[in-house]
Amino acid sequence: MTFGTAAEVSAPALRLQGVGRRFGALQALHDVSMEVAAGERRAILGPNGAGKTTLFNVVAGDFLPTSGSVELFGKDVTSLTPYARTRLGVCRTYQTSQLFMGLTVAQSLFLAIRGVQRGRFDPRRPKADDPARAHSNEVAETVGLTSVLQSPVGSLSHGQQRQLEVGMALAGKPRLLMLDEPAAGLSRTERVVLTELLQRLPRDITVILVEHDMDVALAVADRVTVMAEGTPIVEGNPSEIQANRTVQDIYLGHAVGVHHG
Amino acid sequence: MSWVRSRQGIVTIVALLILVVYPLVMPRFWVLSIGSYSIILGIAALSLVFMSGYGGMVSLAQAALAGFAAYMLALATLAPSTNATGSAIGFGLPALAGAVIAVVLTTALGALFGAISARSYGTYFLMLTLALAVGFFYIVLQNYEIFGGHIGFAGILGPTGQPRANPEVFYYICLATATAVYLGLRYIVRSQLGLTFQGVRDNPRRMAALGYRVAAHRIALFAIAGFVAGLSGVLGAWYRGNISPGIVDLSRTIDVLIIAVIGGLGYPIGAFVGAVVFVLMDVFASSISLFGFSFDERFNTLIGVGFVVIVLVAPDGLVGLANRAWQSATHRGGGRRRAVDPLAAEAGLLAAPMPATSIAPSEPAGDGTPSNK
Ligand SMILES: Nc1ncnc2c1ncn2[C@@H]1O[C@H](COP(=O)(O)OP(=O)(O)OP(=O)(O)O)[C@@H](O)[C@H]1O
Ligand SMILES: [Mg+2]
Numbered sequence: 001m002t003f004g005t006a007a008e009v010s011a012p013a014l015r016l017q018g019v020g021r022r023f024g025a026l027q028a029l030h031d032v033s034m035e036v037a038a039g040e041r042r043a044i045l046g047p048n049g050a051g052k053t054t055l056f057n058v059v060a061g062d063f064l065p066t067s068g069s070v071e072l073f074g075k076d077v078t079s080l081t082p083y084a085r086t087r088l089g090v091c092r093t094y095q096t097s098q099l100f101m102g103l104t105v106a107q108s109l110f111l112a113i114r115g116v117q118r119g120r121f122d123p124r125r126p127k128a129d130d131p132a133r134a135h136s137n138e139v140a141e142t143v144g145l146t147s148v149l150q151s152p153v154g155s156l157s158h159g160q161q162r163q164l165e166v167g168m169a170l171a172g173k174p175r176l177l178m179l180d181e182p183a184a185g186l187s188r189t190e191r192v193v194l195t196e197l198l199q200r201l202p203r204d205i206t207v208i209l210v211e212h213d214m215d216v217a218l219a220v221a222d223r224v225t226v227m228a229e230g231t232p233i234v235e236g237n238p239s240e241i242q243a244n245r246t247v248q249d250i251y252l253g254h255a256v257g258v259h260h261g
Numbered sequence: 262m263s264w265v266r267s268r269q270g271i272v273t274i275v276a277l278l279i280l281v282v283y284p285l286v287m288p289r290f291w292v293l294s295i296g297s298y299s300i301i302l303g304i305a306a307l308s309l310v311f312m313s314g315y316g317g318m319v320s321l322a323q324a325a326l327a328g329f330a331a332y333m334l335a336l337a338t339l340a341p342s343t344n345a346t347g348s349a350i351g352f353g354l355p356a357l358a359g360a361v362i363a364v365v366l367t368t369a370l371g372a373l374f375g376a377i378s379a380r381s382y383g384t385y386f387l388m389l390t391l392a393l394a395v396g397f398f399y400i401v402l403q404n405y406e407i408f409g410g411h412i413g414f415a416g417i418l419g420p421t422g423q424p425r426a427n428p429e430v431f432y433y434i435c436l437a438t439a440t441a442v443y444l445g446l447r448y449i450v451r452s453q454l455g456l457t458f459q460g461v462r463d464n465p466r467r468m469a470a471l472g473y474r475v476a477a478h479r480i481a482l483f484a485i486a487g488f489v490a491g492l493s494g495v496l497g498a499w500y501r502g503n504i505s506p507g508i509v510d511l512s513r514t515i516d517v518l519i520i521a522v523i524g525g526l527g528y529p530i531g532a533f534v535g536a537v538v539f540v541l542m543d544v545f546a547s548s549i550s551l552f553g554f555s556f557d558e559r560f561n562t563l564i565g566v567g568f569v570v571i572v573l574v575a576p577d578g579l580v581g582l583a584n585r586a587w588q589s590a591t592h593r594g595g596g597r598r599r600a601v602d603p604l605a606a607e608a609g610l611l612a613a614p615m616p617a618t619s620i621a622p623s624e625p626a627g628d629g630t631p632s633n634k
Contacts (some may be wrong), residue, residue, distance in 0.1 A: 063296040115472030
């Protein structure tokens, strides 16, 4: 695998130009233009229904945009399939866990590692010294699932399933990691562990994080984009965002209200 | 080799011993018409159980694939113009060469069926494979020059000639084929490829997001199932000696589905259990046709009632029922029940369950994104 030309290396991890997505009469996204630099940690905030998950789906290729263009690492991917984008280095988690309920944790991580490697159709059983096995043990360690490696995914607690979501995304060696509300439904301690995990991620991974929990989002992010009604309305660093009147009105106002009672 | 002393190890060894000794002690009718025939039907049902259990794909095209293999075998091995129409289409190849060609072509047809249906899920997949099966039936019926119309072909000989000449040998050919297929599929299940099938079964959308071409993996699974169905078709053609469009009509499709459900759609070994029950009912029904009922109607009533009872009483089939009975018995017996041990379960050859599958597996999960606020 090569790492591309100098132009590609300096290209933003993600560039959206005039992206729109419509579901029938509903314009879920309209005129979204944004750039996320390589290595950046970007939080995307916004009230329910703002279009954050739809934006992820458009970037990952699950939905094609009805207008505009999507560029990843300097390459136009607007009409590329989801698996092709993953092979370019985009890995994501889902707001509602999308797991393999009939497999074990180890098998899930193994599949996640092999998804971006050759030999996806290998009809042989992986050998005991297969590097992917060691790698899946490492990932399990990173997300704190070592003790349940051989457990069926269906038997995990909600928190463990959320950890596996993140683990499967990390296992694909992402250049761009997109996390959709990874802290949803986690306990306070689990949130702290997750925050530390995200802070420790190496800088060659670009991170885009959708998160309603301000403690997690602002602790991780260098820059924040606030979305409302399908479009970004403000972008800035975390302190600017916290100070911004519009943001307080449309979003932080009631989010803070929820947090402090 | 500790599994030899486990429950599954003992059951496996005893079962294999019985199966090997069976033709030596049983009358010829039981060896051929019950033993061999059950194994042949069981292999066809296994191709369905494998697809549905490990890929979430309930295909109604498996009987058509088996029938296709039978026709290809006939065309490859019969001498030119021995078919009913007198047209010179046979290639007169040896039985084994014909079998290889038939199975290879059936694997390819399985892949083609897969390519057609790979993007459909659940009920749509079921209907599409049904349409393919019915379509193939009419192709066979209408292309008189190739498939011999409703008369078909006669005089198909296996590598050992007519099965009736050497019932034990034919039985062992069937048993060896079934065992090899069964072990091969069990191996694949834990391979890289087999894991991708199960990933696609559980969550095709996530598989795509991990970098897999989901459709290609479903096509691969369909091709493997086509290979297995093809073996059943070849053995079936040798068994009967003649073939006609009746072997690919809708009732064969339903037979395969009934066998798989009776045995338990979630259990590979259930395919064979279901086939034995099915064939015994078939024979039993014919023996009570004295009462003035026609043979076929009697059998259909019997199998229909049996099917309904099993679906109601034991949705996971006879093997699932036996498994549950065993577990509750040993549970009450106190302490002898082993903890769930995936390795032990994998080592055993019999009755290793897969996650339950319904007739219509769910479609790829949408991102329902219910708000957590
Ligand atoms: N597949 C779909 N079909 C139809 N409408 C959809 C679909 N996905 C999203 N929408 C609609 O698009 C709008 C944006 O939804 P989206 O899930 O992107 O919001 P969100 O910002 O992620 O909200 P939340 O914070 O609740 O997760 C909503 O009105 C939603 O109902
Ligand atoms: Mg969302």
